[in-house]
Amino acid sequence: MNIGRTTRDGIAVAAIVLICAGAAVSPAFNMVHGLSIDILTALRWELFGSRQAPAASPTVVVAIDEETYQTPPFNSSPLLTWTGEIGRVLSAMVEGGARVVGFDMVFQRSIEQSEIPFGEGAFGEKVRGFDRDFLRALAAGSSTGKVVLGEVLRGDQPIRPSPGQRIAVRQQQNIRPLNVYTDSDDVVRRVPLTFSVDGKPVPSMALELASRALGAKPELAANGAVALAGYRIPGAVPNTITLNFEGGADHIPTFSFADLSSCTRKNDKEFFRRQFEGKVVIVGTVLEVEDRRLTSKRFTTGIEGARAPRCAVAVQPVSGRFERREIAGIYIHATAVNNLIAKDAAVELGRLPIALIAAFAAAFAAAMARMLKPVGAVLAYLGAVAVYATGATAAFNHALVLPLSEPFIAGVGALAAMVGYRFMIADKDRRLLRKSFALYLAPDVIDRMLASNKLPVLGGETRNVTVLFTDLEGFSLIAERMSPDALMALMNVYLSEMTDIIENHGGYVDKYIGDSIVGVFGAPADDPDHARNAARAALGCCARLEELNRSATAFQGRKIVQRIGINTGDALVGNFGSRRRFNYSVMSDAVNLASRLEGANKFYGTTVIASETTVAMTGGTFAWRELDTIRVKGRTNQLTIYELLAQAAELTPAQAAVAADYAQGLAHWRAGEFDSAAEWFARSADADRPSAIFLERARSFAGQAPASEWDPIRTLQEK
Incomplete structure (x- = not known):
């Protein structure tokens, strides 16, 4: 009986869908997972533009930028000499009403610590008190919880502010880590929420700034989840927030430090109040060559610049600017703070939903390839990709990340596989199976296999089967006492009779190992009753051996005793061997366990022992006796074993x-x-x-x- 073309193609589609979807979400493609966020960030920017005006941003950036380095008096002075100006700008921002000011830069050294000889002493001694204004500003701001310094955790050698600055901000009370999380493709899409320092959880810089801005402490759950002001922060990677970047370069107002420094000399307090009241301020560098990071915003960046309102210094164009894929690291922390305050961090789906979406994409692509010509199938698939990408972009506008890369990979793989299947597969597959399996399977098993609703896959497939393992007791002694010809005659009779019983109950003999028989039920043909059929075969083998012991001439009056082990489980069945010679066989732990159960009969003095999985699948058809709970050699898990007594209706009192x-x-x-x-x-x-x-x-x-x-x-x- 031929398998219908529709059925066969349906099986092929299902197999292709499962393989392609499984491959797309496998670890081999982990590096492309984050690409979905990058593409969605770019698509949302192109389709919807900015979601809010820059002025509405809860966070602003004070940039030590190229302009600052070109503006007097900074253009001829090293950064360590700027601390007095930084202190004055810091005080002005705090007095102007900033909720909190964080530093995305670390001054590891102070000019006052310099030991370079100068005159009769060290240079640091000559400038003692140089950082006084900066330290006073830090102390005043930290006393009200409005200043947070940054540090970089790096094993046993963290990068921390200078000792004077740490004292001014009350040590770790107002110092937080600046480390970010880098994906396997070296792209920053996430920021850690907490760090373990001396065995205690410490909020990251972004979480700390958002917490102080909202006036709420972070809540750390036992499972690692973090909540802030009633917002349970989502994260596909534990203890991180997935960044939801805007596109372009204007969404976070950026002030040039040079302009703010001049504004303090003008004593324009009203400017600081207008621009910084109620804001989270992050101070750091925005340079062309320093602290640049690839992020999920890499396809939709912009030309960075200080475009916020000016106070004292006119805009000074900086030559050589161009759009780059990297952004300054300070915007990573600023984005994280905005996401936490606005409660709109990107929400990623788990692996299972992604796998289901990938499977749907693969199914659609395979169906198109089955029904249409290759060119038409490709066009139909690309059209579906465009529709799905538009919907995913709309969902991302509400912070939900629907996967793009995994479904696309699964769909392309399914499209190619189905086109190849259409070109390569014809009716010869049925003849090939019959010709191949006829070499080592009984004819009725081949017929049932071909009539089955599921053809075995050449090369191997996983099936749920029942394995029956038999062995003769004391065979070595029997062999020693018989001539080779007599022994061969006995074994031929025994193996032939047992094989007939196994095949008559729907099984097939996988192999003979000396006097042992390995029988398999449930493959290659589908058999939903494979466990019951194996049990029936075991009882049939026992009954037939009793008859042979009484009447078979080849047995020469000897009483042959056999032991049988039965186990049910998943196994890999298919063609195994070399390129030139192979066998259709079964491989799995289910086979090994059946062998161990056969051996357990030696200890208990029984004939047929089965595993609990086999017993569970036979229902009330048979009478079983629970023997014991054991651990067999080679396995650590315990196993309840049962003795097969009889058919349930034939159990004696x-x-x-x-x-x-x-x-x-x-x-x-x-x-x-x-x-x-x-x-x-x-x-x-x-x-x-x-x-x-x-x-x-x-x-x-x-x-x-x-x-x-x-x-x-x-x-x-x-x-």
């Missing part, structure tokens, strides 16, 4: 009685009630090997209270 007594004894054993356990096990110990084993174990503990570390789980060391 004697079997039921033994099972009931055993269950009572096992319950007392696990509770540490060894005397009671021994009484129950003794009822059937004469005729039941598992009861006898537990009776001996219970009696060895009789009269003893269970130790506090009592563990009823047995570890089997033998395979």
Whole structure:
């Protein structure tokens, strides 16, 4: 029976969608994840422009910029000599009503610390008191919580302000880290919210400034989440805020330090009140070569400049300016503060929603490639990409980040794979499968496989299967006592009979390992009852072996005993081997565990042991006896094992009685009630090997209270 073309193509589409979506969200493409934010930032700027006027920005920047370095008296003086002017500007901003002033620059040294010889002493001694105005401004501002200095955490050697500045701002009470978070592609899209310093959480500079501006302390949850003024700060990376940049270069008002310094000499207090009242101020450098960072704003930057209202100095054009992909680091912190105050940090989706969107994109692309010619499919897909990108841009206008890169990658991959499938796959796949599998599978299994709703994938696929593992007891001794010809005749009869039973119940023999048989149910053909069929096959093998022991000439009156282990689980089934020779086989831990369960029969004196997963899938069709909870060799997890007694309708009263007594004894054993356990096990110990084993174990503990570390789980060391 042929699989219909529609069904076959549906299977191909589903496989392509899953593979492409899974690949798109896999770690291999982690570096392109942040690209979605970068593209959305640019698209939003192009489609919607600025979301608010610059004057409405809660944060302003005071820039030590190129203009400042070209303006007297700064043009001929090193930065360390500017502290007096910085102190005067700081005092003017605080007196003008700034909520808080943060420094995105660190003065590690003071000119007063200079030990360069000058005259009869050191230069620092000659200029003692040079930083007095700056330190007084810091002390006055920090006393009211309006000044925060920055530091850079760097292992055991942080970059911190000079000792005098740290004392002026009351040490770490008013010093906060300036570190940012860099993604794997060296792009800054996030800012940390807190840092661990001496084992205590310390807010970052951005969180501290926003906190003081809002008059609310950050709330740190046990799971690492951070809330501020009732706003639970979102973050795809724990303990970070995803930056929601505006486009262009004018969204955060920027004042040139040179102009503000001149304004203090004019004593224009009204200017400072108009421009800084109620604002968060960040002081730092905005230069062409210093502290430049790639951010998620990299596709929509602008020519930076001090475009805020002027007080004293006319705008001085700086030659050689051009738009760059990097921005000054100070705008990263300013954006973070704005996002925290406005409660509009970018919200990223988790991996599962991204995977679902990628799967939808892959499904659409694969469907178009299936129905249309390649050119038409490409055009249809690009049109869908444009529509989706427009919708994602509109969503980003409300701070929601919908993925762009992962769906696009998944869609392109699905488009290419489906076009390739259409060119390469024809009806020969069915003939190829029949010809290949006929070499090592029974004909009825091949027919069921081809009639199945799901063809196995050449090269391997994951299936839920049941593995039946059989072995003969004492085979080495049997082989020693028989001639080679007699042994071969015995094994041919035994293996043929057992194989027929396994195949008659829908399984196939994966391999023979000496006297062992590995049977698989549930592959290559779909079989929803594979666990029940494996159990039926196990009972059939036991019954048939009893007949062979009585009547088979090849057995020569010998009583052959077999042991069977059954386990259900996911396994990789397919073609394994070399390029020139391969076998259709099954590989997984489910096979190994079936082998271990077969070996467990040695200890318990049983014939068929199954795992709890197999028992769970068989329902009430069979009568099972819970044997024990064990750990088998090679595994650390505990496992409850069961003995297969009979079909449920064929259970004898004697079997039921033994099972009931055993269950009572096992319950007392696990509770540490060894005397009671021994009484129950003794009822059937004469005729039941598992009861006898537990009776001996219970009696060895009789009269003893269970130790506090009592563990009823047995570890089997033998395979």
